[in-house]
Amino acid sequence: MAVITEPLKNQADLLRRGLADLRAEDAELAAILDAEVTRQQHTLSLVSSSCAVQPRTLAASASVLVNVTAEGMSGKHHSAGCENVERVESLAIRRARQLFGAQYANVQPHSASNAVYQVLTALLEPGDTLLGMAVEHGGHLTHGSLAAFSGAYYKAIQYGTTADGLIDYDKVRLLALAHRPRVILCGASAYSREVDFKRFREIADEAGAILLADISHIAGLVATGRHPSPIDAAHVTVTCTHKQLAGPRGGVILSGADANTKIPGLRTTFSRLLDQAVYPRMQGAPAANMIAAKAAALGYAMSAAFDACMAQIRSTADEMAKAFQAKEYEVVGGCSENHTVLVRLRGGITGAIAEAALGHCGIIVSKHRVPEDPRSALVTSGLRIGTGALAQRRVDVHGSRQIVDLIVRILNTVAPLGEQDYTLEPLLLTQFRSEVETLCRDYPLADYQ
Numbered sequence: 098m099a100v101i102t103e104p105l106k107n108q109a110d111l112l113r114r115g116l117a118d119l120r121a122e123d124a125e126l127a128a129i130l131d132a133e134v135t136r137q138q139h140t141l142s143l144v145s146s147s148c149a150v151q152p153r154t155l156a157a158s159a160s161v162l163v164n165v166t167a168e169g170m171s172g173k174h175h176s177a178g179c180e181n182v183e184r185v186e187s188l189a190i191r192r193a194r195q196l197f198g199a200q201y202a203n204v205q206p207h208s209a210s211n212a213v214y215q216v217l218t219a220l221l222e223p224g225d226t227l228l229g230m231a232v233e234h235g236g237h238l239t240h241g242s243l244a245a246f247s248g249a250y251y252k253a254i255q256y257g258t259t260a261d262g263l264i265d266y267d268k269v270r271l272l273a274l275a276h277r278p279r280v281i282l283c284g285a286s287a288y289s290r291e292v293d294f295k296r297f298r299e300i301a302d303e304a305g306a307i308l309l310a311d312i313s314h315i316a317g318l319v320a321t322g323r324h325p326s327p328i329d330a331a332h333v334t335v336t337c338t339h340k341q342l343a344g345p346r347g348g349v350i351l352s353g354a355d356a357n358t359k360i361p362g363l364r365t366t367f368s369r370l371l372d373q374a375v376y377p378r379m380q381g382a383p384a385a386n387m388i389a390a391k392a393a394a395l396g397y398a399m400s401a402a403f404d405a406c407m408a409q410i411r412s413t414a415d416e417m418a419k420a421f422q423a424k425e426y427e428v429v430g431g432c433s434e435n436h437t438v439l440v441r442l443r444g445g446i447t448g449a450i451a452e453a454a455l456g457h458c459g460i461i462v463s464k465h466r467v468p469e470d471p472r473s474a475l476v477t478s479g480l481r482i483g484t485g486a487l488a489q490r491r492v493d494v495h496g497s498r499q500i501v502d503l504i505v506r507i508l509n510t511v512a513p514l515g516e517q518d519y520t521l522e523p524l525l526l527t528q529f530r531s532e533v534e535t536l537c538r539d540y541p542l543a544d545y546q
């Protein structure tokens with residue numbers, strides 16, 4: 098047992114003490130956490146949702162606010178002793194509104210999935226109709242998949258992309274007019290082109306639907322003006338805080354021009370309904386320490402450093418898309434307009450094999466289905482590459498080309514055995530691993546860990 102010699106005076110004392118205790122008294126857990134730091138530093142993550150938090154955000158998430166129960170919304174916390182939770186929540190809300198130019202922000206949702214469900218359950222009765230993008234076409238489970246709550250509790254109509262990988266807006270309109278959904282969801286998890294939020298709003302207005310935009314994947318690009326913003330186009334927007342925003346695991350609900358308008362068919366406004374949708378309808382007390390971390394991340398997202406990182410995300414995605422095309426790979430959608438590059442594999446290499454073989458070499462990337470994919474979601478024929486974590490390593494044009502070149506050499510070397518198995522010569526594997534190691538050294542995650 099560690100002996101307490103004097104009371105802990107501040108947050109820094111507490112963190113130092115916590116880390117020392119962890120090392121001294123729970124070596125098993127400490128070793129796993131250290132192994133993860135090593136893994137993240139010595140692999141290249143091309144996972145399209147991935148990014149590393151700033152140390153300041155990490156520290157804020159570990160604050161003593163975790164000890165406070167503060168049921169209720171900002172300004173109306175029920176419990177005693179909530180004055181600092183109140184201050185931190187107001188700060189996070191102010192920053193979220195400023196960053197996105199929103200009238201309304203709710204920073205309590207524990208995740209983006211929760212945030213989507215909070216909005217849906219507030220606006221829909223079980224069995225009501227929603228229209229969302231199919232997972233197989235790049236949508237998210239919460240947008241109407243039968244495997245999730247969204248598809249099980251609502252009558253979910255799904256739209257997708259054309260064979261070229263572009264959202265088929267005419268089809269969306271026809272589906273909306275035919276099925277008259279109460280809510281239309283837009284925003285994707287695997288879509289490399291701009292989403293036309295204004296077009297979606299026109300369709301929603303024509304069909305008498307409420308538009309919910311989910312910008313979990315592109316929130317940083319939206320915040321820095323590199324992707325059109327849905328804040329005023331959609332009635333409600335949700336985002337997670339742990340992808341491009343480099344914050345803690347959590348969600349935010351936003352609303353712009355419609356925040357204080359009455360909801361069709363209801364006697365209340367969006368902002369009032371959204372507050373109730375989170376508490377008391379779906380959550381209890383918020384995770385105040387995570388709200389502090391959201392405030393830290395949202396503050397960082399207003400910095401010049403963050404802006405530069407978002408610029409790098411875009412240029413790296415452009416460069417990688419071109420580099421794959423130069424090697425005669427099909428890039429779905431023809432190019433990237435965000436952080437995502439969706440590549441169709443060839444030569445009998447399935448997504449499952451590519452993911453496993455590249456992972457073995459230290460390049461972490463997800464398999465993904467591509468338009469008209471003959472293979473199942475477990476196998477797939479594509480790779481979904483994201484440039485968020487590479488931008489944080491400041492991978493430049495030269496580095497982007499080197500990485501694509503390495504990926505292509507690895508894929509050319511792999512010998513597939515069916516759909517999931519493969520062989521890769523041990524000598525070459527060692528060679529590829531050391532090339533990844535060199536890239537990780539040349540482009541370190543220095544500012545982040």
Ligand SMILES: *Cc1c(COP(=O)(O)O)cnc(C)c1O
Pocket residue numbers: 146207208209210211236237239284285286311312313314337346347348
């Ligand atoms: C990642 C993602 C989510 C889910 O976020 P969680 O916070 O992990 O629940 C929701 N919607 C979209 C479009 C996403 O890409």
